[in-house]
Amino acid sequence: MDLTQIRYFLALSRTLNFTRAAEACNVTQPAFTRAIQRLEGELGGPLILRERSLTQLSELGRSMLPLLQSTHDAAEAALSRAAEHRRGADDAPLRLGLAPGLDGIALTSVLREVASRVQGLDVRLRRDAGPALVEALLAGDLDVALLPETGALPDRLNRWPLWSERIAVLLREDHPLAAAPAVPAAALDGASLVAPGMPGEAGPDWTPAAVAFARLQEEHGIRAVGRHAASCHPEAALLVAAGLGVGLAPEGAVLPPGIVARPLAAPEIAYPVILSAAAGRPMNRAVSAFVKLVRAARWNAGRMMGVA
Structure with a gap:
């Protein structure tokens, strides 16, 4: 039949x-x-x-x-x-995740190159916390994501290290520590501290800033007299601008006017920024081109210096 x-x-x-x-x-x-x-x-x-x-x-x-x-x-x-x-078949969606605190400006040249190579490029960019990006990758809601690696990733995800991101101290421009090239951790002892996702608060994710503060507490005995939490780095910077304290954030975090970032020193705390995608999942033309270009680039503190 x-x-x-x-x-x-x-x-x-x-x-x-x-x-x-x-x-x-x-x-x-x-x-x-x-x-x-x-x-x-x-x-x-x-x-x-x-x-x-x-x-x-x-x-x-x-x-x-x-x-x-x-x-x-x-x-x-x-x-x-x-x-x-x-x-x-000519459609080429690219669902890209980007963690807060990461400067996405460097990706413009990568996306421009992908657009020149791939007809029908359709980009969907999502800003979200690292754990949410991981869940979206596993669920198939994102193709690829740039995120901080502050803990172990599920085995189902590929990880490609790109650069090392340092933790910085956020200060008002008129703060006495703003004149220094770096801020030693000891200077934070007894200060009022602002950070996104502070440990102990109900609900927020453990962001790099929160993980850094936990290390300062546990390994170096740094104690804050007051702790303020915000859902993301820009909001933490707003609290700093309001005079509620000094902040912690990734060095590449976008800051409002009047706020400066100085590297944390003694100790310096850094973590890897990685490119991640679900292992074994087929990639379309756009995703494949993006992954190849990002992995081939030479990165320096979140800035693309060229192609390896």
């Missing part, structure tokens, strides 16, 4: 006339008749009863009609879906 035989039978069931059904199927009547006879042989009985000028479906034909119609419709749907896929 093939789809041509089914199509011929459906046409015959509508017209109940071999001549008109053959014409509707654009085939000669002898070829049409032979196809119907082969289908009857495969199904084990006559599908059409012909009595002089009266032609009608047999009992077998009536019982087979809905089944063969469903088979025909399913085949047509499959062909339509395949055609839609072929028409969309």
